[in-house]
Amino acid sequence: MFKKYNDKFITIMENTRPLILITNDDSIDAPGIHHLAECVRSLGDIYIVAPAHPHSGQSSALTVGSPLRITELPSDKEGVRLFTVNGTPVDCIKLALHAIVPRKPDIVLSGINHGSNSSVNIIYSGTMGAVLEACIQGIPAVGFSLLHHSLKADFTFSTAFVAAIASKILATGLPEGVCLNVNIPAKVIPEGIKVCRAARGRWTDEYKRYLDPMGVPFYWLTGHFIDEEPNADDTDEYWLRRRYVTVVPVSVDQTALGAIKDIAAKFE
């Protein structure tokens, strides 16, 4: 009798544990995604569904003209299942929801990206492409990025902040159509968390030019980032320079509502 009750109780407990779907754009091989999973492992059952290969700078790209495969990998951690998809971060979210997770996840986390996704970089970010996709599907979603590009980056100081932000959003949700872009300073213990807007920025000097052995030019992406409002004190760039973890609420709807009236006047 007790055994039966206990089994039922365990089943209920298992069914009510939050389901956490994790992806990234640096691929299943990147340390950042496994650190992210460790940060939140105590919060629920974890499905990691990550690109089989790196997809930095892939934005919300999806695979339209070729087939996708799902591969489950062995996991040595209880409560963690590991999958790869031979596609983009958005493919991972779409296919995970369609064919991998047993029910709608309670939260989607993406990252921890090896490198910044502050300011305008959200537009190019595969990390945030996955987050926007989850948001479109009505799931609270947060992207995490560390301001350090190396695959050997040290994520230690990010742990408490990642766990705190994920558990808070898991508990309280997010407004409809809004997801979060979290950036974390590298090599320091952050001063705290600032919720703020994305700085206006862009990249410049974006290509290095080479000549191939035949003398024909080719180009390789490089460049450096410009914060176009360095004196503003309410942007992610400002607070990252001051060693804060920045949280930018991001809207799925990109309509510039404030511009509708003026632009409508052009066509009257």
Added chain:
Amino acid sequence: MFKKYNDKFITIMENTRPLILITNDDSIDAPGIHHLAECVRSLGDIYIVAPAHPHSGQSSALTVGSPLRITELPSDKEGVRLFTVNGTPVDCIKLALHAIVPRKPDIVLSGINHGSNSSVNIIYSGTMGAVLEACIQGIPAVGFSLLHHSLKADFTFSTAFVAAIASKILATGLPEGVCLNVNIPAKVIPEGIKVCRAARGRWTDEYKRYLDPMGVPFYWLTGHFIDEEPNADDTDEYWLRRRYVTVVPVSVDQTALGAIKDIAAKFE
């Protein structure tokens, strides 16, 4: 003397003709981009810099890990130069600005896409990825899409609307950080132009499942679009159903400004 004056005058005239940069995501081989160029050919000097191969659904993806090449193709139209880049629509804009056009273009146009980019589809759209990139670089930019996927789509009825919108924006510009997403109904003479917001929408039933000859499953993207607010009368979906050309102002800054206060309260 007159010859010298005349040469100078011609030079001034040449220098003051607007410079129009055109790209797309369907590639240089798609009829839509050549129709777009014809629509605006009388307005200025045209540089077409398009992907060498189709890049639908590539969003703001850029090529980070491999080299890019520029190839100039012969053009049989005066005032039109043709180039391809072996990359994405965003690569085309970035590399055109870096290495192809003689000065900053007066306007960037993208399309005409073979297929809709209304509602949430702007997020996945390579057509709009290019437009957002131009906007980041401070250039007025407009993306055009026809609601017909076929490469044999008839663009005839779009001509007057594309020309009118492009010439108006060329003459009057756009607010900083705002670009336009224009969608055009297919197979009808449009009723007019409506400036409006993007409908909230998403895709469902997104994959067809197959078994390969070894019995291993693979998946191919498909699905159908859901307008999540079919009763709203101020969205692009609403006006497209009523045969209007829709113009959605799009913000480069994706910050959900209205959510900052509530989300900040979570972390106090």
